[in-house]
Amino acid sequence: MRALFAILSIEASRRVTFPDPACTPTANPKRIETVSLFEKPPEEFPFSADVKSRPAHYQIKSCPSDWGSILIVAGMWALVGSFLTLLIIGTVVVESLGLGAYEPLVSIGIVVVFLACVVWYYLPELLDNMRTVDVTIADDEVSVRVTSPLGEKSWSDPLSVYQGVAQLDHGMQDLGGSKAIIGSVVLKHPDPKKSVPLTIRAQKDLGKKTVKRFAEQLGVPALEGIGDDSGDKALPEGTLLVNTRQSLILKLFYWGCVIVAVGLGMVTGYKVFFDGGDPALLSLPLVFGVTAWLLRMYSSIYVTAMREWQGEIWLRCDAISNYEYRFKPGEINMASRNEGKSSYVSRQQVHTPYITMGVKGRKLPFILDLQGDYVNEKEVYRLARRR
Numbered sequence: 001m002r003a004l005f006a007i008l009s010i011e012a013s014r015r016v017t018f019p020d021p022a023c024t025p026t027a028n029p030k031r032i033e034t035v036s037l038f039e040k041p042p043e044e045f046p047f048s049a050d051v052k053s054r055p056a057h058y059q060i061k062s063c064p065s066d067w068g069s070i071l072i073v074a075g076m077w078a079l080v081g082s083f084l085t086l087l088i089i090g091t092v093v094v095e096s097l098g099l100g101a102y103e104p105l106v107s108i109g110i111v112v113v114f115l116a117c118v119v120w121y122y123l124p125e126l127l128d129n130m131r132t133v134d135v136t137i138a139d140d141e142v143s144v145r146v147t148s149p150l151g152e153k154s155w156s157d158p159l160s161v162y163q164g165v166a167q168l169d170h171g172m173q174d175l176g177g178s179k180a181i182i183g184s185v186v187l188k189h190p191d192p193k194k195s196v197p198l199t200i201r202a203q204k205d206l207g208k209k210t211v212k213r214f215a216e217q218l219g220v221p222a223l224e225g226i227g228d229d230s231g232d233k234a235l236p237e238g239t240l241l242v243n244t245r246q247s248l249i250l251k252l253f254y255w256g257c258v259i260v261a262v263g264l265g266m267v268t269g270y271k272v273f274f275d276g277g278d279p280a281l282l283s284l285p286l287v288f289g290v291t292a293w294l295l296r297m298y299s300s301i302y303v304t305a306m307r308e309w310q311g312e313i314w315l316r317c318d319a320i321s322n323y324e325y326r327f328k329p330g331e332i333n334m335a336s337r338n339e340g341k342s343s344y345v346s347r348q349q350v351h352t353p354y355i356t357m358g359v360k361g362r363k364l365p366f367i368l369d370l371q372g373d374y375v376n377e378k379e380v381y382r383l384a385r386r387r
Helices: 002-013 067-097 100-128 206-218 243-273 279-298 377-385
Strands: 056-061 132-137 140-148 151-158 164-175 178-188 194-202 222-226 238-240 305-309 312-315 323-327 332-338 341-345 348-351 354-359 365-368
Touching: 067 100, 151 365, 164 206, 178 206, 206 222, 222 305, 238 377, 243 279, 332 377
Parallel strands: 164 222
Antiparallel strands: 056 132, 132 140, 140 151, 164 178, 178 194, 238 305, 305 312, 312 323, 332 354, 341 348, 354 365
16 A cells, blocks of 8 residues: 555656646647548548549448447347336336326336437447448539438539648547557548548558648648547647547546445445444445545556657646656657457457556556547557667
8 A cells, every 4th residue: 555655656746737738739729620421430441532633533431330239239228228217217207296197108208218319329320331422523623422321412612612631530440350540631621521531541551641642632732730530629749649538437437436435435324323234334435435546546647648749758647636747758668559358248349459658767657548539559659669
């Protein structure tokens, strides 16, 4: 126990002020919106359009999802979720409003609403399996036709309306039985829904040369920066990692454990000390309290932002507490990818890849979650080899 507190105190002494706003990975005035034609890799992956000569015509089909897995998960939600919704919400509504005479109708209504929510959530992914996009790029016009079970949509705009060629990052996505960080190069339109993908592949295989090549072939500007998948900003030069969504999950889990520990502590404490309950009840809040404490320690090595700037690495671990570090690139002495695979039900697998990154003088490695908003995995490995 003392050793763990000693490690935390050493790490806290190395905290520095993360440059703001100049070095904050999400601060940059350039806006590059995300492409919206596909939310996942296409059927042909890696995909690359041939636009050397015009008119250039190409077609993109969505990558088929695992229908079986989707239907199984949706079915479990429909059955288990409907029962729990009926049991919890239905009972509360009937009893609180005195609707005993109408209980069957209320119960059926609540279940129907819940099932509609399940269908609304999963239906778009199933329909996306049957979507096809036809793109035609002429000398002076870009035309797109999107065909799906919901109908056909088409539009066209002058090529002069497009702002240029941009690189986007779409984060970690499924590729069959594996996962990879996916990126794209798009012909960027002021309306992100009209941005046209030119190539979609692993993010590590893209770069400024790819952007420049497509820009020269189409006769439009090459845009700087890499657009993040939220569509809000372009990431500044040197950004290595941005992780807000996954860190939010860690934060919510931590505070959930804290709230449950405090709540159970009050209830079980009253039962044990005032009602003569079994002292073993106190183990329940203790379990959640210890879990929250371990999550807090884990947050000190769980990276939420990382950037190479002015010859140094600026790194933040602030999912729960505000840990910030600064060190030279040469101090990175190890970067190893871990797939984090485990089976939980039949063929279903949990796949949470991450990088453990060692830094000179540190006993514990940093954790770089590859499911974060943006991770430049290739550059992290290069820095580890550069020492």
